[in-house]
Amino acid sequence: MSGNSYLPRKLHSLLGVIPLGLFFIEHALTNYSAFEGGQQGFVDAVHGIHKLPLVFFIELFIIWLPILFHGVYGLYIAYQSNLNTGRFSYGRNWAFALQRISGVITLIFVFWHVWNTRVQVALGNTTYEQLGSHMHEIVNQPVYFAIYFIAVIAAVFHFSNGLWSFLVSWGITVGPRAQRVSSNICIGIFVIVSVLFLLSLFAFRGAEFAPSAAAAAISTATFG
Amino acid sequence: MAETATKQRTVKFIITRRERPESAPYTEEFEVPYRPNMNVISALMEIQRNPVKADGGKTAPVCWESNCLEEVCGACSMVINGKPRQACSALVDKLEQPIRLEPMSTFPVVRDLVINRERMFQALKKVKAWIPIDGTYDLGPGPRMAETKRQWAYELSKCMTCGVCLEACPNVNERNSFIGPAAISQVRLFNAHPTGEMNEHERLEALMDDGGIEGCGNSQNCVRSCPKGIPLTTSIAAINKDTTKHMFKKWLTM
Numbered sequence: 389m390s391g392n393s394y395l396p397r398k399l400h401s402l403l404g405v406i407p408l409g410l411f412f413i414e415h416a417l418t419n420y421s422a423f424e425g426g427q428q429g430f431v432d433a434v435h436g437i438h439k440l441p442l443v444f445f446i447e448l449f450i451i452w453l454p455i456l457f458h459g460v461y462g463l464y465i466a467y468q469s470n471l472n473t474g475r476f477s478y479g480r481n482w483a484f485a486l487q488r489i490s491g492v493i494t495l496i497f498v499f500w501h502v503w504n505t506r507v508q509v510a511l512g513n514t515t516y517e518q519l520g521s522h523m524h525e526i527v528n529q530p531v532y533f534a535i536y537f538i539a540v541i542a543a544v545f546h547f548s549n550g551l552w553s554f555l556v557s558w559g560i561t562v563g564p565r566a567q568r569v570s571s572n573i574c575i576g577i578f579v580i581v582s583v584l585f586l587l588s589l590f591a592f593r594g595a596e597f598a599p600s601a602a603a604a605a606i607s608t609a610t611f612g
Numbered sequence: 613m614a615e616t617a618t619k620q621r622t623v624k625f626i627i628t629r630r631e632r633p634e635s636a637p638y639t640e641e642f643e644v645p646y647r648p649n650m651n652v653i654s655a656l657m658e659i660q661r662n663p664v665k666a667d668g669g670k671t672a673p674v675c676w677e678s679n680c681l682e683e684v685c686g687a688c689s690m691v692i693n694g695k696p697r698q699a700c701s702a703l704v705d706k707l708e709q710p711i712r713l714e715p716m717s718t719f720p721v722v723r724d725l726v727i728n729r730e731r732m733f734q735a736l737k738k739v740k741a742w743i744p745i746d747g748t749y750d751l752g753p754g755p756r757m758a759e760t761k762r763q764w765a766y767e768l769s770k771c772m773t774c775g776v777c778l779e780a781c782p783n784v785n786e787r788n789s790f791i792g793p794a795a796i797s798q799v800r801l802f803n804a805h806p807t808g809e810m811n812e813h814e815r816l817e818a819l820m821d822d823g824g825i826e827g828c829g830n831s832q833n834c835v836r837s838c839p840k841g842i843p844l845t846t847s848i849a850a851i852n853k854d855t856t857k858h859m860f861k862k863w864l865t866m
Contacts, residue, residue, distance in 0.1 A: 393789075397826035398859070468788040469829060475694050476780055476833045484782060484831035553830045556845075559853020563846055 400461045401557045404550045407450040408458060412547050416581050419588035422520065427596050430520045438516055459495040466492060487549050490542035497539035524597035527589055540585045548578035621646040623655060624666065624710035627674055629724045637721075640674075641666040641710070652692060652699035652713065653678050656725075675724040683839060686774025689716055690725045696779035698839055699725075716779040732773045735795035739818045743808040755806035768801040768847065770840040777834035777844055783827050790827025791819070793834035797847035803854070816851070816858045825851055 421433035440446060466488040473485050504526065508514045514522045527533045552574040555561040561570045591597070622643040630637045643666045644655045656676050663673040678688035681700045688699040691714040693707060704711065719727040745751060757765070771794055778784045778792040799815045802808040819825040825848065834844040 392820070393822050394820045394824055394826045394855075394859075398856075465829070468783065468785075468827075470782040470785045472780075472782045472833070476831075476836070478831075478833060478836050480830065480832040481782070484829055487829075556830050556849050557826075557828070557852055559849055559851075559856050562849040562853060564843070567845070567849070 396461055397465075398557070400458055400465070401550075401554050403454045403458045404547075405554050408454050409547055409551060411451055412543070413581065416584040416588075420584045421588075422523075422597070423587040423591040426591075426594075427520055430597075431517055434516050434519060455498060459498070462491050462495065483549050483552075486545060487553070490546040490549075493539055493542040494546050497535070497543065501539075518599075520592065520597045521599040523592040524594075525599070527592045533589070533593070536589055537586070540589065541582060544578055544582045544585060547581065548574045551577065623650070623704055625655060625659070626710050626712045627724070628712075628714040629674065630715070630721055631723065633720060633722060640671060642674075646704070648705075650704045652690075652702040652704065652707075652711065653681060653688060655704060655711075656699070675722075675726050677726050684772055686729075686772035689727075689774045689776055689779070690714065691716055691779065696776040696837060698774065698776075701839070716775055718779045718781075718784055719775060727775070729773065729775050732775060732778065732792070732794060735791045736773070736798060738791070739795050739799050739815050740811065741795065741798040741802055741815075743802060743805055744811060745807065757804075757806050761804060765801055765804045768797050768804075768842060771797060771801075771842055772840065774839065776837050776839055780833035780837035782831050782833065783829045788827055789823030791823055791825075793828070793844040793848060795819075796825055796828070796851050797842055797844050800847040800850055812854075813858065816855050819851060820855050820859065825855055828852075 418430075418433045418437065422430035425432065437443070469484075469488055471485045471488070473481050505514075505519065505522070508522070509516060509519070527536055552561075552567075552570055555570050556567060561567045623646050625642040625644060626639055627642065628637050628639050642659050642664075644658045647654070653676075656674055660673040663671050665671050676688065676690070676699065678700060679685040680687070683698045683701040686698070689696060690699055691712075692699065692702050693712050696716050699713075713725060715721045715725045715727050717727075719729055719731070722728055745754070773794060775794075777794055781790070781792060783790045784792050796819060799819060803812045803815055828848050830845075832845050835842075835846075838844055
């Protein structure tokens, strides 16, 4: 990387929270609607998002471009780091190492996940109404479910620990007490967001998201 | 009566050695006669007097650096049983045996345990870790420093450029240009000084350059390793705050 690395690194840190962190929370809440409201709740939640004006540009500037920059620059940051938890097995050093490992896992997963969902919608192989049953088919395969389970935990860890780091890197939490308190808050965020995502993963496995049941729901939604 | 004397108690050392900067490292084992209250330096002095390996073979004396012998100069930093620290304050009675000595290989190794900490002194020059008062006439007394500020600034002044924080940092390596925790803490020290504060922006801008403060990945190994107990991570976060403010101030006033 030639030239000044201060600004890209600062931008990397910011993008992880705004907009990506906010989108991540939104994603968790939308998925949670599958647990809370079942098939209909999930379809409604997805519809709610796609009714937003200029949704393509929102996706482009709030999600795709930030992920691309954060992901590619993040790989460079991971490449620049040594992992020395063997010699220094302190909690924060483990978090440092796991932040890089979970980041790489999340980036690979996000590409695969976007290919499986958003790109398939764009290609016309599925629709937003059928996404629930599409997910049902994916997470009912044990290997894919395991991948989703691990990747979701990795992504949530990367987000919550990254939030802690963001507060330090922008000089918001300076002293040891402030950093300890923010660490506890971030652990709380990790638990809550993990539970939201995992509940929705289990919900998608339910019979109500099976293609036949879902097709009935869609036909009533379309022709009813 | 002489027959009842037991075998002399010894201390076992496994030392990572290297003849020249570019040659491959290897280990040698030594058995040093135990004396009460000995430290790693006095054991190395014993090896220097009698450079014989544990297997009885002769070898070249082990090279190391040391000066003050009271943990204020930083010269004898090395990796002792896996952790970077000063050899002079490493008491043999408190170390698990065999005692493993290695050079702090984050730095260029000159020979055996001797390393070159030049990059740390270059870093201090880069961030201008001094207070410019030289001139052609007497500038008179500077502004006073508040006692409350002096107390925490004094803690930062204990840095002896020993290199332990750089050795512990996962982001100080050959793929990364990160300046390391020590110089960042010195920026905080000299920016806290009422006269040094007048050149605050020069030091902050040096850290907003390539290889500056953005290289910190918050592993916080530095603060856990610092032999002087300097609050390095507090310094880094405080300078993060100052550089962030400086960045916005420059954007909005240009």
